[in-house]
Amino acid sequence: MSQSRMERECRVYARYLTGQEVDRYVAGKYAGCHATGRIAEPTEPFDCFLTDVSVRGPLWTRLADAYASRFRKDCVLRKKLVLTLALLECSPATFEYLEGVSSGSRAGALVRMAGDGMLFAAALPLAILLFFPVQLWMTVTGR
Amino acid sequence: MDPVVVVGSGASGVHFALTALRKGHRVTMIDVGHARPMPVNPADSLNGLKQHLEDPARYFLGESFQSLILPGHGSEYYGFPPSKTHVFKECKEFRFQADGFAPLVSFAAGGLAEAWTGGSYPFNDDDLQHFPFSYSELGPFYGEVARRIGLSGENDDLARFFPLHDGIMDPLALDEHSALLLETYRKRSSYLNGQLHSFLGRARLATITRDYAGRKACDYSGRCLWGCPSDSLYTPAVTLRECRTWPTFEYRDGLYADHFRFDLGGRVRTLVALDNRGGTQEFAADRLVLAAGTLCSAGIFLESIRRDSGKCVELRGLMDNRQVLMPFVNLGMLGKRFEARSYQYHQLAIGVRPPVAQDYVHGLVTTLKTALIHPVVQNLPFDLGTSTSLFRNLHAALGLVNINFSDHRREDNHITIEAGPQGRRLLVRYRPAPDEPQRLARMKSHFRKLLWKLNCVAPPPMTHVRPMGASVHYAGVLPMTTTAAPLTCTKECRSNDFENLYFADGTTFPHLPSKNLTFTLMANAIRIAEQAF
Numbered sequence: 232m233s234q235s236r237m238e239r240e241c242r243v244y245a246r247y248l249t250g251q252e253v254d255r256y257v258a259g260k261y262a263g264c265h266a267t268g269r270i271a272e273p274t275e276p277f278d279c280f281l282t283d284v285s286v287r288g289p290l291w292t293r294l295a296d297a298y299a300s301r302f303r304k305d306c307v308l309r310k311k312l313v314l315t316l317a318l319l320e321c322s323p324a325t326f327e328y329l330e331g332v333s334s335g336s337r338a339g340a341l342v343r344m345a346g347d348g349m350l351f352a353a354a355l356p357l358a359i360l361l362f363f364p365v366q367l368w369m370t371v372t373g374r
Numbered sequence: 375m376d377p378v379v380v381v382g383s384g385a386s387g388v389h390f391a392l393t394a395l396r397k398g399h400r401v402t403m404i405d406v407g408h409a410r411p412m413p414v415n416p417a418d419s420l421n422g423l424k425q426h427l428e429d430p431a432r433y434f435l436g437e438s439f440q441s442l443i444l445p446g447h448g449s450e451y452y453g454f455p456p457s458k459t460h461v462f463k464e465c466k467e468f469r470f471q472a473d474g475f476a477p478l479v480s481f482a483a484g485g486l487a488e489a490w491t492g493g494s495y496p497f498n499d500d501d502l503q504h505f506p507f508s509y510s511e512l513g514p515f516y517g518e519v520a521r522r523i524g525l526s527g528e529n530d531d532l533a534r535f536f537p538l539h540d541g542i543m544d545p546l547a548l549d550e551h552s553a554l555l556l557e558t559y560r561k562r563s564s565y566l567n568g569q570l571h572s573f574l575g576r577a578r579l580a581t582i583t584r585d586y587a588g589r590k591a592c593d594y595s596g597r598c599l600w601g602c603p604s605d606s607l608y609t610p611a612v613t614l615r616e617c618r619t620w621p622t623f624e625y626r627d628g629l630y631a632d633h634f635r636f637d638l639g640g641r642v643r644t645l646v647a648l649d650n651r652g653g654t655q656e657f658a659a660d661r662l663v664l665a666a667g668t669l670c671s672a673g674i675f676l677e678s679i680r681r682d683s684g685k686c687v688e689l690r691g692l693m694d695n696r697q698v699l700m701p702f703v704n705l706g707m708l709g710k711r712f713e714a715r716s717y718q719y720h721q722l723a724i725g726v727r728p729p730v731a732q733d734y735v736h737g738l739v740t741t742l743k744t745a746l747i748h749p750v751v752q753n754l755p756f757d758l759g760t761s762t763s764l765f766r767n768l769h770a771a772l773g774l775v776n777i778n779f780s781d782h783r784r785e786d787n788h789i790t791i792e793a794g795p796q797g798r799r800l801l802v803r804y805r806p807a808p809d810e811p812q813r814l815a816r817m818k819s820h821f822r823k824l825l826w827k828l829n830c831v832a833p834p835p836m837t838h839v840r841p842m843g844a845s846v847h848y849a850g851v852l853p854m855t856t857t858a859a860p861l862t863c864t865k866e867c868r869s870n871d872f873e874n875l876y877f878a879d880g881t882t883f884p885h886l887p888s889k890n891l892t893f894t895l896m897a898n899a900i901r902i903a904e905q906a907f
Contacts, residue, residue, distance in 0.1 A: 248762050260431045269439045289759075296757035305446035312758045317442050317748040321434045323425045329747060329762070331711050331769040340709035340767045347767075351760040 232272060237262045240286050244315040247289035247296075249328055257318045257325075264314055273307040277369045281362070282308050297351065298358035302366075377402045377624070378907070379645050379659035381631040381674065382879070384485020385892050386899040387665035388613040389519065390878040391623065393903035400622045402657060404647050406481035407627030408460040410488060410611065413603035420596035420744045421714050433457070434600075434746065443749040453749065454489065457601045461489040467630040467648055468670065469797065475694070475804035476843035479669055483627065484611035486667065486846055487892050491598075491719040492580040492607050493738060494525050494893035495536050500732055501887035504782075506856045506865040509537055515897035515904070517541050523608040523896070524582035524589065531563070532575035535725040535734060536889075544583050545576045546592060549716040551707050551741035551773060556722060558706070558828045565827065571727040572824050577720050577738065580608040580893075596744040598718035607719075629655060631670075633678040634662055634875070642875050661907070665878040665899065668692070668848035669789065672881060673800045675852070675869075676791040680798075688790040689851035689861060691783030692804055693886040697840040698777040698814060701750075702825050702832040704741075707771035712743050724775065726820065733780055735817055736888040742772040753836065773830070777821055778888040779813065783850050804842050814839060847891050849880035866906035867898070878902055 241261040245253040253261075264270060273279045285295040285308050292312075299306050319325040332340065377400035380391050391401045414433060415423060424430045435442045436456035443453045454462060465481040480486040496516045499509045519525075520541030528545045529538055548556065559566065559574040566572045581602075584591045592606040605612055617623045629647035632654075636642045642662045647655050664671035672689050679687050724737035742750075747765055750772075754761035787804045807813075822832045855862045858870045863882045869875040878899040880891055 247759050256431075264439045264442070267438050269442065270444070293757060293759050296759060300755070300757045309445045309752070309758070313444055313748050313752050314439075314442060316751060316758065316762060317435055317746065318431055320747055321424060321431045323430065326421065326424045329766065330714065331766050332709065335709045337705075337708045344764055344767050347756075347760045347763045351756045354757065354760075 232265070234262065236286070237265060240311060241315060243286055243289060243292055244312055245319060245325075247292040248312065248316055249319060249325060251325055251328065253319070254322070254324055257322050260318050261315065270307065270310045270314060277366050278303070278306050278308070280365060280369070281306060282311070293354050294358040294361060297354040298362040301355065376658040376660040378661050378663060379404060379657050380663045380665055380878070381405075381645065382485060382664070382666035382670070383407060383483050383610065383614050383625075384480070384665060384667060384879070385487040385610045386878040386880075386895045387485070387663075388610045388617060389522070389896040390663055390665055390899035390903050391617050392522070392613055393900045394907050395617060395620045395623055397903065397907060399907060401617070402624045402626060403617070404629050404631045404645060404657065405483060405625065405627045406465050406630055407483040407625075408463045408481050409483050410460050410601065411457060413601060414457075416603035418595070419715055420600065423597075443752070445752050455600045458489050461486065465630055467632070468673070469799035470669070470802055471792075471799055472802040472843070473804070474842060475802050476841045477669055477802060477848070478843060478846045479667060481630075484609050484614060488609045488611060490609070490890075490892055491738070493720065493723070493890040494520075494527075494578045494580045495723070495736070495889035496539060496897070497887055497889060497894050498535060498537050500734065501885070501889065503732055504885040505883075506854050512894075512897055512901060513537060513539050515900045516893065518900055519893060519896040522613065523580050524586040525578060525580055526583045527578035528576040530575035531567070531573040532723055532725050534573065535727075536578055542578070543586070546579065546581060546583055546717050546721060547594070548721055549713060549741055549743065550710070551704060551712065551770060552721040552739070554704065554706050555739065555741075555773075555828055555830075562827050566824065570820065570824055570827070572820075573725045573727075574722060574739075574828075575725075577723045579719070579721075581717070582606050582608075592717060594715045594717055596714050596716060596718055599745060631666065631674055633674055633681055634659070636678065636682065636872055640872050642872050659874070661874045661876060663876045663878050664881070667879055668851060668881045669800065669802065671877055671879055672789045672851050673791065676789070676800070677798065680791055680793065686791050686793070687861070688788050690785050690788045691850045691853060692787040692789055692802065692848065693781040693783060693850040693883070694804065694842050695781060695845040695847045695886060695888060696779040696806065696810065696814070696842065697845045698779075698818060699838045699840060700775045700777060700818070700821055700825075700832050701836045702773050702775065702830040703768055704771045704773060704828070704830045706829050709767070710770040712770040714744050716743050718743055718745070720776070724824070726817070732885070732887070734888055736778045736890075737821065738776040738778070740774045740776070742769060742774070755835070775821060775825070775832075777817060778845065778890070779817070780888040781886040782807070783853065783884065789851055806842065847880070847886065849883035849886045849891065852877060852881050853884040854882045855884070867902045868906060876902060876906065
């Protein structure tokens with residue numbers, strides 16, 4: 232995989248997970264981990280499709296990940312996202328964001344979590360609508 | 375006279391050795407002895423490391439990302455950090471095949487307790503019911519261990535399960551979440567004690583709260599899991615260092631103890647060890663003390679018999695603590711932010727008194743602070759974007775109870791040895807007790823109810839039953855008995871098969887209570903050295 236594609240993956244995934252841009256350090260480590268072979272590139276056609284779609288932008292990442300979280304929990308896309316998360320939580324620029332909310336009340340936390348839940352509840356059916364036919368078609372045709 | 379030869383530098387080996395040295399014996403310790411790396415930036419807190427290290431990902435995830443936990447890894451909630459790699463580094467001479475058991479062994483200088491969480495819980499008379507001695511005999515040795523290693527705790531509701539002994543210093547400062555749990559418990563203790571037979575209190579920890587014996591008091595750097603840089607959290611490497619200051623102590627690392635040779639009278643003459651160049655070295659022993667951990671000590675014993683007689687003996691009664699991990703959310707902590715500079719491991723413990731005293735269930739309560747979050751976030755049942763956002767709001771409210779169950783010796787759990795064309799290997803077989811599923815289900819439900827009373831929710835799908843072997847509390851294959859019989863030991867842990875062979879580790883425990891056994895291993899090792907040497 233090209234360096235630019237790798238960097239693009241990392242940037243899109245970081246924006247999806249934290250809404251923040253990544254620095255060169257995180258992007259470099261992301262590529263470095265792939266170079267060790269710890270995460271192999273997808274070989275199954277549907278896994279390749281999910282990964283390709285996810286790189287189009289954070290919204291697409293959310294949809295692809297929502298689908299994967301229900302139907303392909305251990306797929307390459309999820310591994311790449313977990314790697315991004317792991318790097319962000321070690322990185323000086325982003326670890327504080329991931330450690331928790333800066334302040335707020337219990338009610339505020341409940342509202343935010345309800346918002347998260349609703350977002351997932353909206354994304355999942357849309358993701359199923361988009362990706363299930365593709366997966367079915369790929370399974371049937373063997374493509 | 376030949377020296378006392380001790381195999382292994384873990385919690386048992388070093389405390390046995392130090393006692394023997396103080397009694398005037400010459401001691402030679404044989405050990406593979408993988409060394410721990412020097413602590414990085416010792417003055418930094420955990421978050422300080424993230425800010426100041428040139429390559430923090432290398433420190434936290436490893437050079438080859440070996441500590442990155444990816445989906446599909448088997449649903450453990452944490453992995454071992456790169457700084458603890460030496461603890462589980464393999465030794466090519468030790469080969470095994472396990473059935474129903476996932477053994478972990480260590481060849482590190484300091485042994486498995488280099489990666490322990492410091493829980494130091496003395497066995498009481500109920501726990502010692504099947505041992506050939508009672509608490510009154512073992513108690514003074516708990517006090518001696520506490521004086522050596524430094525131990526903090528409190529006289530509270532849990533004292534009914536953990537007897538008080540000498541040498542306990544003031545407890546650590548509680549983190550906000552643990553303090554809230556304890557406060558809620560105090561308000562509802564009459565129900566929890568009376569109806570649920572459950573008690574909550576301060577953990578007993580091998581972590582010092584004041585400068586002690588050349589070590590600095592805990593500075594709450596949050597680095598416990600990555601290896602305490604100031605040795606405030608005790609590990610056996612501290613006592614190994616002390617042993618090495620004795621002129622009568624010889625530490626021979628880089629050697630794998632393979633077997634011993636004995637004469638016709640059943641007296642051990644020498645220990646044979648393999649070096650890392652493929653050669654052998656032989657050590658004459660006045661007395662041989664095996665303290666390599668139950669699996670390795672049993673392996674040496676079995677191989678010695680096999681070499682002499684060709685027989686592959688079977689050692690029965692292998693035990694291990696089943697552990698259940700139960701994550702929970704404390705509703706009272708929602709929306710709060712945690713304090714990163716705090717003690718990382720469990721600060722509270724739970725004791726559940728069952729109808730049968732020996733079935734006491736022991737829980738360790740860890741509130742989540744500075745641990746890496748990616749292993750947990752990926753287990754939430756949402757996409758990772760949602761899970762990450764949820765986790766940020768929940769972080770300070772998350773905790774984990776590690777529920778430990780006792781075990782007893784059963785004939786169908788055994789260790790033996792097999793010699794084949796590829797060399798020899800240890801065969802380990804373990805099956806849980808037939809009533810275990812019911813017992814686990816009962817206790818999972820009990821702990822959920824208990825947590826609910828503490829204002830916490832424990833989502834059932836997140837509860838994880840760890841595989842046998844994961845607790846690393848192995849014991850019981852050559853038990854102490856009061857009546858001499860082959861493949862057993864005396865009360866002083868001397869083999870009934872070889873007159874000058876001793877076991878200072880868990881090999882001789884006739885029962886395995888639910889409490890972490892490391893503290894008792896140390897106390898028992900001192901007892902053996904005091905009473906038999």
